[in-house]
Amino acid sequence: MSGFVLSIDQGTTSTRAIVFDGKMRAVGTGQQEFPQHYPASGWVEHDPEDIWTSVVATVKAALGDAGLEAKDIAAIGITNQRETVVMWDRETGRAVHNAIVWQDRRTAALCEKLKGEGLEETFTEKTGLLLDPYFSGTKFSWLLDNVEGVRERAEQGQLLAGTIDSFLIWRLTGGRTHVTDATNASRTLLFNIEKNAWDEELLSILGVPRALLAEVKDTADDFGVTEKALFGAEIPILGVAGDQQAATIGQACFAPGMLKSTYGTGCFAVLNTGETLVRSKNRLLSTIAYRLDGKTTYALEGSIFVAGAAVQWLRDGLQIIGKAADSGVLAEKADAAQDVYLVPAFVGLGAPYWDAGARGAIFGLTRNTGPAEFARATLESVAFQTRDLLEAMRRDWPDGAETKVLRVDGGMVASDWTMQCLADILDAPVDRPTVLETTALGAAWLAGSRACVWPGADEFAQSWALERQFTPRMGEEERARRLKGWRDAVRRTLTSAVTD
Ligand SMILES: Nc1ncnc2c1ncn2[C@@H]1O[C@H](COP(=O)(O)OP(=O)(O)O)[C@@H](O)[C@H]1O
Numbered sequence: 001m002s003g004f005v006l007s008i009d010q011g012t013t014s015t016r017a018i019v020f021d022g023k024m025r026a027v028g029t030g031q032q033e034f035p036q037h038y039p040a041s042g043w044v045e046h047d048p049e050d051i052w053t054s055v056v057a058t059v060k061a062a063l064g065d066a067g068l069e070a071k072d073i074a075a076i077g078i079t080n081q082r083e084t085v086v087m088w089d090r091e092t093g094r095a096v097h098n099a100i101v102w103q104d105r106r107t108a109a110l111c112e113k114l115k116g117e118g119l120e121e122t123f124t125e126k127t128g129l130l131l132d133p134y135f136s137g138t139k140f141s142w143l144l145d146n147v148e149g150v151r152e153r154a155e156q157g158q159l160l161a162g163t164i165d166s167f168l169i170w171r172l173t174g175g176r177t178h179v180t181d182a183t184n185a186s187r188t189l190l191f192n193i194e195k196n197a198w199d200e201e202l203l204s205i206l207g208v209p210r211a212l213l214a215e216v217k218d219t220a221d222d223f224g225v226t227e228k229a230l231f232g233a234e235i236p237i238l239g240v241a242g243d244q245q246a247a248t249i250g251q252a253c254f255a256p257g258m259l260k261s262t263y264g265t266g267c268f269a270v271l272n273t274g275e276t277l278v279r280s281k282n283r284l285l286s287t288i289a290y291r292l293d294g295k296t297t298y299a300l301e302g303s304i305f306v307a308g309a310a311v312q313w314l315r316d317g318l319q320i321i322g323k324a325a326d327s328g329v330l331a332e333k334a335d336a337a338q339d340v341y342l343v344p345a346f347v348g349l350g351a352p353y354w355d356a357g358a359r360g361a362i363f364g365l366t367r368n369t370g371p372a373e374f375a376r377a378t379l380e381s382v383a384f385q386t387r388d389l390l391e392a393m394r395r396d397w398p399d400g401a402e403t404k405v406l407r408v409d410g411g412m413v414a415s416d417w418t419m420q421c422l423a424d425i426l427d428a429p430v431d432r433p434t435v436l437e438t439t440a441l442g443a444a445w446l447a448g449s450r451a452c453v454w455p456g457a458d459e460f461a462q463s464w465a466l467e468r469q470f471t472p473r474m475g476e477e478e479r480a481r482r483l484k485g486w487r488d489a490v491r492r493t494l495t496s497a498v499t500d
Protein backbone atom coordinates (compact mmCIF):
# COMPACT_ATOMS: atom_id res chain seq x y z
CA MET A 1 0.00 0.00 0.00
CA SER A 2 1.13 3.59 -0.67
CA GLY A 3 2.51 5.65 2.19
CA PHE A 4 0.51 8.74 1.21
CA VAL A 5 -1.55 10.15 4.07
CA LEU A 6 -3.95 13.08 3.87
CA SER A 7 -4.29 15.41 6.82
CA ILE A 8 -7.27 17.74 7.22
CA ASP A 9 -6.52 20.64 9.61
CA GLN A 10 -9.78 22.49 10.22
CA GLY A 11 -8.66 25.64 12.09
CA THR A 12 -10.38 28.74 13.45
CA THR A 13 -9.69 31.02 10.52
CA SER A 14 -8.82 28.61 7.71
CA THR A 15 -8.89 25.00 6.63
CA ARG A 16 -5.74 23.29 5.37
CA ALA A 17 -5.35 19.90 3.75
CA ILE A 18 -1.88 18.45 3.32
CA VAL A 19 -0.79 15.26 1.58
CA PHE A 20 2.31 13.67 3.12
CA ASP A 21 4.31 10.96 1.36
CA GLY A 22 5.70 7.77 2.85
CA LYS A 23 8.76 9.68 4.11
CA MET A 24 6.40 12.04 5.98
CA ARG A 25 7.18 14.99 3.67
CA ALA A 26 4.43 17.39 2.57
CA VAL A 27 3.88 16.90 -1.18
CA GLY A 28 0.60 18.72 -1.77
CA THR A 29 -1.41 21.38 0.05
CA GLY A 30 -4.71 23.20 -0.16
CA GLN A 31 -5.79 26.11 2.03
CA GLN A 32 -8.94 28.18 2.27
CA GLU A 33 -10.01 30.91 4.65
CA PHE A 34 -13.69 31.20 5.55
CA PRO A 35 -15.84 34.00 7.02
CA GLN A 36 -16.02 34.75 10.72
CA HIS A 37 -19.39 35.96 12.04
CA TYR A 38 -19.71 38.28 15.05
CA PRO A 39 -23.51 38.59 15.54
CA ALA A 40 -23.21 40.34 18.93
CA SER A 41 -20.46 41.62 21.22
CA GLY A 42 -18.39 38.64 22.39
CA TRP A 43 -20.20 36.21 20.06
CA VAL A 44 -18.22 34.32 17.38
CA GLU A 45 -19.85 31.94 14.88
CA HIS A 46 -18.94 29.93 11.78
CA ASP A 47 -21.35 28.71 9.12
CA PRO A 48 -20.96 24.88 9.16
CA GLU A 49 -21.58 24.87 5.39
CA ASP A 50 -18.54 27.16 4.92
CA ILE A 51 -16.47 24.76 6.99
CA TRP A 52 -17.73 21.77 5.03
CA THR A 53 -17.16 23.30 1.59
CA SER A 54 -13.68 24.45 2.64
CA VAL A 55 -12.82 20.90 3.68
CA VAL A 56 -14.00 19.36 0.40
CA ALA A 57 -12.26 22.07 -1.66
CA THR A 58 -8.94 21.88 0.18
CA VAL A 59 -8.82 18.08 0.05
CA LYS A 60 -9.34 18.22 -3.72
CA ALA A 61 -6.74 21.00 -4.02
CA ALA A 62 -4.16 19.07 -1.96
CA LEU A 63 -4.69 15.92 -4.05
CA GLY A 64 -4.35 17.96 -7.24
CA ASP A 65 -1.23 19.71 -5.95
CA ALA A 66 0.33 16.34 -5.14
CA GLY A 67 -0.70 14.91 -8.53
CA LEU A 68 -2.59 12.10 -6.79
CA GLU A 69 -6.07 10.61 -6.72
CA ALA A 70 -8.11 9.48 -3.74
CA LYS A 71 -7.28 5.84 -4.42
CA ASP A 72 -3.59 6.66 -3.80
CA ILE A 73 -4.26 7.77 -0.22
CA ALA A 74 -3.83 5.14 2.48
CA ALA A 75 -5.60 7.03 5.26
CA ILE A 76 -6.98 10.39 6.44
CA GLY A 77 -6.17 12.12 9.73
CA ILE A 78 -8.44 14.91 10.97
CA THR A 79 -7.44 17.66 13.37
CA ASN A 80 -9.63 20.58 14.30
CA GLN A 81 -10.27 23.77 16.23
CA ARG A 82 -11.42 22.45 19.56
CA GLU A 83 -14.48 23.22 21.73
CA THR A 84 -16.42 24.74 18.79
CA VAL A 85 -19.84 23.03 18.54
CA VAL A 86 -22.31 22.09 15.82
CA MET A 87 -25.78 20.56 16.19
CA TRP A 88 -27.41 19.00 13.15
CA ASP A 89 -30.38 16.97 11.89
CA ARG A 90 -29.50 13.28 11.60
CA GLU A 91 -31.67 12.85 8.46
CA THR A 92 -30.70 15.90 6.41
CA GLY A 93 -27.26 16.60 7.91
CA ARG A 94 -28.24 20.31 8.07
CA ALA A 95 -27.08 22.28 11.09
CA VAL A 96 -29.81 23.81 13.27
CA HIS A 97 -27.70 26.93 13.89
CA ASN A 98 -24.27 28.33 13.08
CA ALA A 99 -21.35 26.69 14.87
CA ILE A 100 -20.59 28.43 18.18
CA VAL A 101 -16.84 29.03 18.21
CA TRP A 102 -14.45 28.41 21.12
CA GLN A 103 -13.81 32.16 21.49
CA ASP A 104 -17.53 32.90 21.98
CA ARG A 105 -18.43 34.38 25.40
CA ARG A 106 -22.26 34.19 25.23
CA THR A 107 -22.50 31.62 28.02
CA ALA A 108 -20.53 33.70 30.54
CA ALA A 109 -23.67 34.36 32.63
CA LEU A 110 -24.56 30.65 32.70
CA CYS A 111 -21.00 29.82 33.83
CA GLU A 112 -21.25 32.43 36.59
CA LYS A 113 -24.62 31.02 37.68
CA LEU A 114 -23.22 27.48 37.90
CA LYS A 115 -20.20 28.78 39.83
CA GLY A 116 -22.58 30.59 42.18
CA GLU A 117 -24.26 27.24 42.84
CA GLY A 118 -20.88 25.86 43.90
CA LEU A 119 -20.60 23.53 40.91
CA GLU A 120 -17.17 24.48 39.52
CA GLU A 121 -15.41 21.90 41.67
CA THR A 122 -17.66 19.13 40.34
CA PHE A 123 -16.84 20.07 36.75
CA THR A 124 -13.12 20.45 37.44
CA GLU A 125 -12.89 17.20 39.36
CA LYS A 126 -14.44 15.22 36.52
CA THR A 127 -13.28 17.05 33.39
CA GLY A 128 -10.03 18.80 34.40
CA LEU A 129 -11.52 22.03 32.98
CA LEU A 130 -13.00 25.20 34.49
CA LEU A 131 -16.44 26.73 34.23
CA ASP A 132 -15.59 29.10 31.39
CA PRO A 133 -17.57 29.83 28.20
CA TYR A 134 -14.49 28.62 26.25
CA PHE A 135 -15.59 24.97 26.54
CA SER A 136 -18.35 23.15 24.60
CA GLY A 137 -20.79 22.12 27.34
CA THR A 138 -22.54 25.43 27.96
CA LYS A 139 -22.61 26.09 24.20
CA PHE A 140 -24.72 22.92 23.75
CA SER A 141 -27.02 24.16 26.53
CA TRP A 142 -27.37 27.50 24.80
CA LEU A 143 -28.41 25.88 21.50
CA LEU A 144 -30.92 23.64 23.27
CA ASP A 145 -32.44 26.52 25.21
CA ASN A 146 -32.35 29.30 22.64
CA VAL A 147 -32.98 27.88 19.17
CA GLU A 148 -36.67 27.32 18.56
CA GLY A 149 -37.79 23.70 18.57
CA VAL A 150 -34.31 22.34 19.15
CA ARG A 151 -34.84 20.85 22.60
CA GLU A 152 -37.98 18.99 21.44
CA ARG A 153 -36.21 17.69 18.34
CA ALA A 154 -33.21 16.64 20.43
CA GLU A 155 -35.42 14.78 22.90
CA GLN A 156 -37.18 13.00 20.01
CA GLY A 157 -33.78 11.77 18.81
CA GLN A 158 -33.83 13.77 15.58
CA LEU A 159 -30.61 15.69 16.25
CA LEU A 160 -26.93 15.00 16.76
CA ALA A 161 -24.26 17.27 18.17
CA GLY A 162 -20.53 17.41 18.54
CA THR A 163 -17.26 19.17 18.01
CA ILE A 164 -16.04 19.94 14.48
CA ASP A 165 -14.39 16.52 14.02
CA SER A 166 -17.74 14.77 14.65
CA PHE A 167 -19.60 16.98 12.22
CA LEU A 168 -16.97 16.45 9.51
CA ILE A 169 -16.89 12.68 10.00
CA TRP A 170 -20.69 12.54 9.81
CA ARG A 171 -20.58 14.39 6.48
CA LEU A 172 -17.48 12.59 5.10
CA THR A 173 -18.98 9.16 5.79
CA GLY A 174 -22.29 10.07 4.16
CA GLY A 175 -24.20 10.33 7.44
CA ARG A 176 -23.27 6.90 8.70
CA THR A 177 -20.93 7.47 11.62
CA HIS A 178 -21.28 9.63 14.73
CA VAL A 179 -17.94 9.41 16.48
CA THR A 180 -15.31 11.62 18.09
CA ASP A 181 -11.96 11.00 19.75
CA ALA A 182 -10.95 11.24 23.41
CA THR A 183 -9.00 14.51 23.00
CA ASN A 184 -11.96 16.35 21.51
CA ALA A 185 -14.33 14.82 24.06
CA SER A 186 -12.01 16.03 26.83
CA ARG A 187 -12.75 19.66 25.87
CA THR A 188 -16.53 19.48 26.17
CA LEU A 189 -17.03 19.84 29.95
CA LEU A 190 -19.16 16.68 29.71
CA PHE A 191 -16.48 13.98 29.58
CA ASN A 192 -15.01 12.32 32.65
CA ILE A 193 -11.31 12.15 31.78
CA GLU A 194 -10.52 9.63 34.51
CA LYS A 195 -13.32 7.21 33.64
CA ASN A 196 -13.07 7.97 29.90
CA ALA A 197 -16.84 8.28 29.55
CA TRP A 198 -19.58 10.88 29.14
CA ASP A 199 -20.67 11.90 32.62
CA GLU A 200 -24.38 11.52 33.43
CA GLU A 201 -24.30 14.06 36.27
CA LEU A 202 -22.71 16.77 34.12
CA LEU A 203 -25.05 16.01 31.21
CA SER A 204 -27.95 16.43 33.59
CA ILE A 205 -26.65 19.71 35.11
CA LEU A 206 -26.24 21.20 31.64
CA GLY A 207 -29.45 19.62 30.32
CA VAL A 208 -27.75 17.88 27.40
CA PRO A 209 -29.43 14.61 26.23
CA ARG A 210 -26.85 11.80 26.01
CA ALA A 211 -28.31 10.67 22.66
CA LEU A 212 -27.00 13.83 21.00
CA LEU A 213 -23.39 12.89 21.61
CA ALA A 214 -20.95 10.75 19.68
CA GLU A 215 -19.23 7.49 20.54
CA VAL A 216 -15.75 8.31 21.87
CA LYS A 217 -12.86 6.46 20.23
CA ASP A 218 -9.08 6.33 20.60
CA THR A 219 -7.10 9.03 18.77
CA ALA A 220 -5.92 6.39 16.30
CA ASP A 221 -8.94 4.21 15.50
CA ASP A 222 -11.45 3.32 12.77
CA PHE A 223 -13.59 6.41 12.28
CA GLY A 224 -15.32 5.20 9.09
CA VAL A 225 -14.57 5.63 5.37
CA THR A 226 -15.26 8.61 3.16
CA GLU A 227 -18.18 8.30 0.76
CA LYS A 228 -16.93 7.31 -2.70
CA ALA A 229 -18.86 10.09 -4.45
CA LEU A 230 -16.92 12.79 -2.57
CA PHE A 231 -13.35 12.27 -3.77
CA GLY A 232 -13.66 9.35 -6.22
CA ALA A 233 -12.67 6.52 -3.86
CA GLU A 234 -13.35 5.49 -0.30
CA ILE A 235 -10.57 6.56 2.10
CA PRO A 236 -10.43 5.28 5.68
CA ILE A 237 -10.34 7.91 8.44
CA LEU A 238 -7.88 6.49 10.97
CA GLY A 239 -6.72 9.41 13.12
CA VAL A 240 -8.54 12.25 14.92
CA ALA A 241 -7.25 14.75 17.50
CA GLY A 242 -7.94 18.31 18.62
CA ASP A 243 -5.42 20.65 17.01
CA GLN A 244 -3.30 21.37 20.10
CA GLN A 245 -3.07 17.68 20.91
CA ALA A 246 -2.20 16.93 17.27
CA ALA A 247 0.60 19.52 17.50
CA THR A 248 1.86 17.83 20.67
CA ILE A 249 2.01 14.56 18.73
CA GLY A 250 3.50 16.25 15.64
CA GLN A 251 6.24 17.66 17.89
CA ALA A 252 6.82 14.09 19.12
CA CYS A 253 6.27 15.14 22.74
CA PHE A 254 5.62 11.52 23.70
CA ALA A 255 7.62 11.41 26.94
CA PRO A 256 6.36 12.80 30.25
CA GLY A 257 7.87 16.25 30.84
CA MET A 258 8.03 17.16 27.14
CA LEU A 259 6.48 20.50 26.30
CA LYS A 260 5.30 22.27 23.16
CA SER A 261 3.78 25.67 22.58
CA THR A 262 1.88 26.70 19.46
CA TYR A 263 1.73 30.38 18.47
CA GLY A 264 -1.16 31.05 16.08
CA THR A 265 -4.15 33.30 16.77
CA GLY A 266 -3.81 32.28 20.41
CA CYS A 267 -1.08 30.34 22.19
CA PHE A 268 -1.49 26.88 23.67
CA ALA A 269 1.25 25.28 25.78
CA VAL A 270 0.84 21.53 26.38
CA LEU A 271 2.97 19.56 28.82
CA ASN A 272 2.87 15.74 28.58
CA THR A 273 2.28 14.33 32.09
CA GLY A 274 2.19 10.68 30.96
CA GLU A 275 -0.22 8.39 32.78
CA THR A 276 -0.45 10.86 35.66
CA LEU A 277 -3.56 13.02 35.71
CA VAL A 278 -2.00 16.10 37.32
CA ARG A 279 -4.68 18.24 38.93
CA SER A 280 -3.82 21.91 38.61
CA LYS A 281 -3.83 24.18 41.63
CA ASN A 282 -2.86 27.11 39.44
CA ARG A 283 -5.83 27.34 37.08
CA LEU A 284 -4.26 25.34 34.26
CA LEU A 285 -6.28 22.65 32.50
CA SER A 286 -5.83 18.91 32.92
CA THR A 287 -6.67 17.30 29.63
CA ILE A 288 -6.17 14.23 27.45
CA ALA A 289 -3.04 14.45 25.27
CA TYR A 290 -3.95 11.30 23.34
CA ARG A 291 -5.45 7.86 23.85
CA LEU A 292 -3.72 5.04 22.01
CA ASP A 293 -4.63 1.35 22.28
CA GLY A 294 -7.04 2.28 25.06
CA LYS A 295 -4.27 3.87 27.15
CA THR A 296 -4.74 7.52 28.08
CA THR A 297 -1.85 9.96 28.21
CA TYR A 298 -2.65 13.15 30.09
CA ALA A 299 -1.38 16.72 29.77
CA LEU A 300 -1.40 20.04 31.55
CA GLU A 301 -2.44 22.85 29.24
CA GLY A 302 -2.17 26.61 29.39
CA SER A 303 -4.41 28.45 26.94
CA ILE A 304 -3.77 32.08 25.99
CA PHE A 305 -6.47 33.63 23.82
CA VAL A 306 -4.38 36.36 22.16
CA ALA A 307 -0.91 35.82 20.63
CA GLY A 308 -0.74 36.32 16.82
CA ALA A 309 -4.10 38.10 17.13
CA ALA A 310 -2.21 40.99 18.80
CA VAL A 311 0.09 41.18 15.77
CA GLN A 312 -3.03 41.38 13.60
CA TRP A 313 -4.15 44.26 15.82
CA LEU A 314 -0.85 46.08 15.11
CA ARG A 315 -1.51 45.55 11.40
CA ASP A 316 -5.29 46.07 11.07
CA GLY A 317 -6.21 48.10 14.16
CA LEU A 318 -3.26 50.43 14.76
CA GLN A 319 -2.04 50.08 11.15
CA ILE A 320 1.58 50.55 12.19
CA ILE A 321 2.81 47.56 10.20
CA GLY A 322 1.94 46.42 6.69
CA LYS A 323 2.31 42.69 7.30
CA ALA A 324 2.81 40.42 10.32
CA ALA A 325 6.49 39.84 9.55
CA ASP A 326 7.18 43.60 9.90
CA SER A 327 6.44 43.42 13.64
CA GLY A 328 9.86 41.97 14.49
CA VAL A 329 11.70 44.48 12.30
CA LEU A 330 9.89 47.33 14.03
CA ALA A 331 10.37 45.87 17.54
CA GLU A 332 14.11 45.71 16.96
CA LYS A 333 14.16 49.51 16.61
CA ALA A 334 12.49 50.09 20.00
CA ASP A 335 14.22 52.30 22.56
CA ALA A 336 15.74 49.91 25.12
CA ALA A 337 15.42 52.52 27.88
CA GLN A 338 11.61 52.51 27.72
CA ASP A 339 9.73 49.87 29.71
CA VAL A 340 6.40 49.62 27.94
CA TYR A 341 4.04 46.70 28.71
CA LEU A 342 0.99 45.59 26.76
CA VAL A 343 -1.49 43.24 28.44
CA PRO A 344 -3.45 41.94 25.42
CA ALA A 345 -6.65 41.07 27.31
CA PHE A 346 -8.75 41.87 24.23
CA VAL A 347 -11.22 39.06 25.05
CA GLY A 348 -10.37 38.74 28.74
CA LEU A 349 -7.38 36.78 29.99
CA GLY A 350 -7.04 33.00 29.75
CA ALA A 351 -4.70 30.81 31.81
CA PRO A 352 -3.63 31.16 34.50
CA TYR A 353 -5.83 34.20 35.28
CA TRP A 354 -9.19 33.31 33.66
CA ASP A 355 -10.54 36.82 33.92
CA ALA A 356 -13.32 37.13 31.32
CA GLY A 357 -13.99 40.75 32.30
CA ALA A 358 -10.43 42.08 31.90
CA ARG A 359 -9.70 44.21 28.84
CA GLY A 360 -6.42 45.15 27.15
CA ALA A 361 -4.17 47.82 28.66
CA ILE A 362 -0.81 49.43 27.94
CA PHE A 363 1.53 50.83 30.60
CA GLY A 364 4.69 52.92 30.71
CA LEU A 365 3.92 55.35 27.90
CA THR A 366 6.04 58.51 27.68
CA ARG A 367 6.18 61.36 25.20
CA ASN A 368 8.84 59.36 23.33
CA THR A 369 6.82 56.16 22.95
CA GLY A 370 6.10 55.33 19.32
CA PRO A 371 5.21 52.44 16.97
CA ALA A 372 8.47 50.56 17.66
CA GLU A 373 7.79 50.39 21.40
CA PHE A 374 4.19 49.26 20.71
CA ALA A 375 5.49 46.48 18.45
CA ARG A 376 8.07 45.36 21.03
CA ALA A 377 5.51 45.37 23.85
CA THR A 378 3.12 43.31 21.70
CA LEU A 379 5.67 40.61 20.87
CA GLU A 380 7.04 40.59 24.42
CA SER A 381 3.54 40.04 25.82
CA VAL A 382 3.53 36.63 24.16
CA ALA A 383 6.80 35.71 25.89
CA PHE A 384 5.62 37.00 29.28
CA GLN A 385 2.35 35.06 29.03
CA THR A 386 4.25 31.88 28.12
CA ARG A 387 6.46 32.39 31.17
CA ASP A 388 3.33 32.68 33.36
CA LEU A 389 2.09 29.33 32.00
CA LEU A 390 5.39 27.53 32.43
CA GLU A 391 5.79 28.77 36.00
CA ALA A 392 2.28 27.53 36.80
CA MET A 393 3.16 24.16 35.24
CA ARG A 394 6.27 23.88 37.42
CA ARG A 395 4.25 24.68 40.53
CA ASP A 396 1.60 22.12 39.57
CA TRP A 397 4.01 19.34 38.76
CA PRO A 398 7.41 20.01 40.40
CA ASP A 399 8.67 16.45 39.74
CA GLY A 400 7.80 16.27 36.07
CA ALA A 401 7.94 19.76 34.66
CA GLU A 402 11.67 20.19 34.90
CA THR A 403 12.27 19.89 31.15
CA LYS A 404 13.89 23.13 30.19
CA VAL A 405 13.40 22.95 26.42
CA LEU A 406 10.32 24.29 24.72
CA ARG A 407 9.39 23.06 21.22
CA VAL A 408 7.52 25.74 19.30
CA ASP A 409 5.34 25.92 16.18
CA GLY A 410 2.56 28.01 14.59
CA GLY A 411 2.62 31.05 12.29
CA MET A 412 4.24 33.39 14.79
CA VAL A 413 7.40 31.33 15.28
CA ALA A 414 8.59 32.56 11.87
CA SER A 415 9.64 35.68 13.81
CA ASP A 416 13.25 35.24 14.96
CA TRP A 417 12.93 38.33 17.13
CA THR A 418 9.96 36.88 19.01
CA MET A 419 11.68 33.50 19.48
CA GLN A 420 14.83 35.16 20.87
CA CYS A 421 12.67 37.24 23.20
CA LEU A 422 10.90 34.05 24.31
CA ALA A 423 14.21 32.33 25.17
CA ASP A 424 15.33 35.47 27.03
CA ILE A 425 12.18 35.81 29.11
CA LEU A 426 11.90 32.06 29.82
CA ASP A 427 15.62 31.81 30.53
CA ALA A 428 15.49 28.51 28.65
CA PRO A 429 16.21 27.24 25.12
CA VAL A 430 13.50 27.43 22.49
CA ASP A 431 13.60 24.79 19.74
CA ARG A 432 12.10 25.53 16.33
CA PRO A 433 11.71 22.39 14.18
CA THR A 434 12.18 22.10 10.41
CA VAL A 435 8.53 21.08 9.98
CA LEU A 436 6.26 23.88 11.15
CA GLU A 437 3.01 22.16 10.04
CA THR A 438 3.21 20.03 13.17
CA THR A 439 -0.56 20.00 13.74
CA ALA A 440 -1.25 18.45 10.33
CA LEU A 441 1.75 16.13 10.73
CA GLY A 442 0.48 14.88 14.10
CA ALA A 443 -2.93 13.96 12.66
CA ALA A 444 -1.23 12.35 9.66
CA TRP A 445 1.00 10.29 11.94
CA LEU A 446 -2.01 8.99 13.88
CA ALA A 447 -3.63 7.85 10.63
CA GLY A 448 -0.44 6.66 8.91
CA SER A 449 0.75 4.58 11.84
CA ARG A 450 -2.71 3.09 12.31
CA ALA A 451 -2.69 2.15 8.59
CA CYS A 452 0.76 0.58 9.14
CA VAL A 453 2.25 2.69 6.34
CA TRP A 454 4.15 5.03 8.72
CA PRO A 455 6.51 4.12 11.55
CA GLY A 456 5.60 3.78 15.22
CA ALA A 457 6.11 6.46 17.88
CA ASP A 458 9.83 5.86 18.51
CA GLU A 459 10.92 6.08 14.90
CA PHE A 460 8.58 9.02 14.32
CA ALA A 461 10.11 10.82 17.32
CA GLN A 462 13.60 10.27 15.90
CA SER A 463 12.55 11.96 12.65
CA TRP A 464 11.85 15.25 14.51
CA ALA A 465 14.53 17.69 13.31
CA LEU A 466 15.72 20.98 14.76
CA GLU A 467 15.87 23.97 12.43
CA ARG A 468 17.19 26.47 15.00
CA GLN A 469 17.66 26.69 18.73
CA PHE A 470 17.31 30.09 20.42
CA THR A 471 19.25 30.37 23.69
CA PRO A 472 18.90 33.06 26.39
CA ARG A 473 21.10 36.15 26.01
CA MET A 474 19.41 38.52 28.47
CA GLY A 475 21.11 39.22 31.80
CA GLU A 476 19.44 38.05 35.03
CA GLU A 477 18.96 41.58 36.36
CA GLU A 478 17.22 42.82 33.23
CA ARG A 479 14.98 39.73 33.12
CA ALA A 480 13.94 40.22 36.75
CA ARG A 481 13.16 43.91 36.13
CA ARG A 482 11.11 43.14 33.02
CA LEU A 483 9.19 40.34 34.76
CA LYS A 484 8.35 42.60 37.65
CA GLY A 485 7.11 45.23 35.20
CA TRP A 486 4.91 42.64 33.46
CA ARG A 487 3.44 41.38 36.72
CA ASP A 488 2.61 44.90 37.85
CA ALA A 489 0.90 45.51 34.50
CA VAL A 490 -1.19 42.33 34.78
CA ARG A 491 -2.18 43.17 38.36
CA ARG A 492 -3.43 46.55 37.27
CA THR A 493 -5.42 44.99 34.40
CA LEU A 494 -7.25 42.22 36.26
CA THR A 495 -10.79 42.83 37.46
CA SER A 496 -10.15 40.62 40.49
CA ALA A 497 -7.12 40.20 42.74
CA VAL A 498 -4.34 37.74 41.82
CA THR A 499 -4.35 34.89 44.27
CA ASP A 500 -0.78 33.56 44.18
N1 LIG B 1 6.60 36.83 11.08
C1 LIG B 1 5.61 36.94 11.98
N2 LIG B 1 5.80 37.66 13.10
C2 LIG B 1 4.82 37.76 14.05
N3 LIG B 1 3.60 37.18 13.92
C3 LIG B 1 3.36 36.46 12.82
C4 LIG B 1 4.33 36.31 11.79
N4 LIG B 1 3.79 35.53 10.81
C5 LIG B 1 2.53 35.22 11.23
N5 LIG B 1 2.27 35.77 12.42
C6 LIG B 1 1.01 35.67 13.18
O1 LIG B 1 0.68 34.28 13.28
C7 LIG B 1 -0.74 34.08 13.17
C8 LIG B 1 -1.03 33.02 12.13
O2 LIG B 1 -0.54 31.77 12.55
P1 LIG B 1 -1.36 30.42 12.26
O3 LIG B 1 -0.57 29.33 12.90
O4 LIG B 1 -1.64 30.33 10.80
O5 LIG B 1 -2.69 30.74 13.08
P2 LIG B 1 -4.14 30.00 13.18
O6 LIG B 1 -3.91 28.53 12.91
O7 LIG B 1 -4.59 30.28 14.59
O8 LIG B 1 -5.04 30.67 12.17
C9 LIG B 1 -1.35 35.42 12.80
O9 LIG B 1 -2.06 35.90 13.92
C10 LIG B 1 -0.16 36.33 12.47
O10 LIG B 1 -0.39 37.63 12.96
Ligand SMILES: O=P(O)(O)OC[C@H](O)CO
Pocket: 010, 011, 012, 013, 080, 081, 082, 083, 102, 242, 243, 244, 264, 265, 266
Ligand atom coordinates in the same frame (compact mmCIF):
# COMPACT_ATOMS: atom_id res chain seq x y z
O1 LIG C 1 -7.63 26.80 15.25
P1 LIG C 1 -6.55 27.35 16.15
O2 LIG C 1 -5.19 26.98 15.69
O3 LIG C 1 -6.74 28.82 16.39
O4 LIG C 1 -6.71 26.58 17.59
C1 LIG C 1 -7.85 26.78 18.37
C2 LIG C 1 -7.82 25.91 19.61
O5 LIG C 1 -8.03 24.55 19.32
C3 LIG C 1 -8.85 26.39 20.58
O6 LIG C 1 -8.82 25.62 21.77
